[in-house]
Amino acid sequence: MKPDIIQELIEITDRDRVLDSLDERYSYSYDASFGTFLPDVVVFPTSAAEVAKIMKLACREKIPVTPRGGGTSLSGGPLPVAGGIAIVMTRMNKLMEIDRDNLVAVVEPGIITADLQKKAEAAGLFYPPDPSSSSVCTIGGNLAENAGGPHGLKYGVTKHYVIGLEVVTPQGEIIRTGGMTVKNVTGYDLTPLIIGSEGTLGIITKAILRLIPKPAARNTLMAVFDDLIDSGRAISGVLTNGILPAKMEIMDNASIRAVEDYMPCGMPVDADAIILIEVDGHPVAVEEEIQKAAEICQKYNVREIKIAQNETEREELWKARKLVSPAITRVKPTKISEDATVPRSKIPEMFERLRQIREQYNVHLVVFGHAGDGNLHPNIIADARDIEEMRRVEEAVGEIFKAAIELGGTLSGEHGIGTMKAPYMEMELGTVGLDMMRRIKQAWDPDNILNPHKIFPQPGQTRVVLTQ
């Protein structure tokens, strides 16, 4: 990077908010997905005005810009693939307001998701989106990727809780979308267009989030099944009997065994599947619904049902589910975490397809995730240094995407496309569908400055995990 650009960035921000040494830049070259890409410079703005000035500079000099939050992306969103400027938003982390009268929170993008959740709860309110990384990820990253989580089933995902944004455009102009009201039909709805656009259309500098009253009670049930197909039928049975659980999670046999090897939780290692069902709402409704869910599970050959008798037991039941991710990385160092999503009625079929993929490509495939909304997490555990294994992983990943789309689903439910799924976009969207997205990118960012190499496949790009 030319010294005068560095100097200009320092003038816009501050000497200690511009990092240009190799070791500092290396710290911002990776995320929780694959590959490392060195930015030429890292800058930490503290206001929308600074972000706007940085964008104007980048626009004038045609320098690529990649925005970044906590760096927890599983799809490559924050990777500075084309080098240039990495804009790290973590110092814009203020909770500007929790407005109880209007049930909204106004936040800067760098706030940690769990911090917002806690502050909303302290005000008797509830911010439902709950990505697993909530204790370390930022709201800005959640917005850029339209993050989901277990609560998606009942409460929807990040985009359902955003009613307004302040955004810096690729040309460095500050615009506002939406506003302080849930109802707003003044022109095109740019808010959900920017949410999930992975920082390719603008940089979010402020968000107005919708909060809801905190549910009065909740409880959890664990059901153990000898047959995965039965667990799938039980899930469907619960949902078609008027119950909308807050969460409904599944772990397959490989997940159960990985957890019990890592930190024994007393789960039966011979079970084919375990499902966890949490309901929330009025205490009487919670009690009735948890009993009804248990009765429905009985109809589908459940081996064992545990209903939490208190909050400690409820937390205990969720412990195993939370341990799946750390547990499986003990097996091998490289984790490819997918989030292919299918209509929930297709979950048993998707499990069958995943079993076939595991056998055909001889990969270590573990399946768990958000069964209630069809958002599974097939994780492949491998060793990136083993090229032969990675070739099989590459093929298996392609087959997972193909299976999801053939079953009426989608490449990605909540992780985003980034670099990790771009080559498969046309398979789901068709040439014209993808072109209509590209037209928006070109209309907003004709020089392709903002987060290039994301979402849209590069010419000839076919691989996602193999680099050689």
Place this chain on the structure above:
Amino acid sequence: MKPDIIQELIEITDRDRVLDSLDERYSYSYDASFGTFLPDVVVFPTSAAEVAKIMKLACREKIPVTPRGGGTSLSGGPLPVAGGIAIVMTRMNKLMEIDRDNLVAVVEPGIITADLQKKAEAAGLFYPPDPSSSSVCTIGGNLAENAGGPHGLKYGVTKHYVIGLEVVTPQGEIIRTGGMTVKNVTGYDLTPLIIGSEGTLGIITKAILRLIPKPAARNTLMAVFDDLIDSGRAISGVLTNGILPAKMEIMDNASIRAVEDYMPCGMPVDADAIILIEVDGHPVAVEEEIQKAAEICQKYNVREIKIAQNETEREELWKARKLVSPAITRVKPTKISEDATVPRSKIPEMFERLRQIREQYNVHLVVFGHAGDGNLHPNIIADARDIEEMRRVEEAVGEIFKAAIELGGTLSGEHGIGTMKAPYMEMELGTVGLDMMRRIKQAWDPDNILNPHKIFPQPGQTRVVLTQ
């Protein structure tokens, strides 16, 4: 219209699905807003393939195309302002599927909203969006305008229930957005971009709608206030005490008097405001919440509270609210129905601003609407033949928009922009904000064929109700 174009439309569809006589065209020249604009030809497609062929023809010949559903728009969306082809979607009205396992309905756009609601209820499910015109409007129109309704408070608006679309692009290509899963982050979220775009970006030919379990119980409370400000405080009090009502509606004194003059319902004509609160959910929760809401109203000097003791009484309480619209049109023949929306905490202030506007411009202004989400309906009753009065109405309308924006709100909560609010877009969005929307329109429809003269103001356009 050239005879060979008519002939080509007949070949694409059928002789009896192409109307070109003056009287037939006149029937499709207006909606529920202002002005009449004759289309050159009216065509009734029965499939996406036909819509695509019509668009390819229009694209080749650069003929304006205006899609239309039930024609109930209050903002001018279906008006064929530039003539050309009116595409009426009412024959594509099939309910293709209610999928109880996946909690979705797949519909063609011409289905009447109430028909879908009834069929969902028959399957034990619930489609919450409830525009007042639901017995005559179409889902396609609801999608195009992102329709709202009283349920917006608890359940959100149309866009929150659409997970996938089939759309014919301005170039006559058929694309699909989203899909059968609630979670989907595969590229830009085109679904909510098309929803509310008023037929300017594409023609919706199929929609995948999300349904939810039907609430087990519901009840309604009516509270009568001597002071509008107190009613506003009661509304805020209910919402900040952990209750999220299904609906929360308000009628001002002018609305109450109009209804009692039209069809007496036993409401006190000297009351300053009446609010209706409906809660739904588990029967025990409903009972508790309705009592708690009553207690909260007591704190704010309520004159009288009625709680429905059965379904008949519940319907009786809602009767007056439903009569407001027909009642006020008895006063004078022309109704200008606005939907300026403010943060709900600003409702008392908005009422005060509306009172000032009524006095200053000496207009017959009636206010009712969805108080819980800040979506008020200031309606001006006038006579379009009285030019002097319409000049005052024109100014009053501008002042209503200005008040809403100054209080942090928006021009339109649920009716859309169409022709009726286009001149005010820049006031809310700023030059750059509006330009970012225009860039999308230009990228998708460079020849401006699809529904021209909507959303974006024409050069020099300043008036919305005055035509001379």
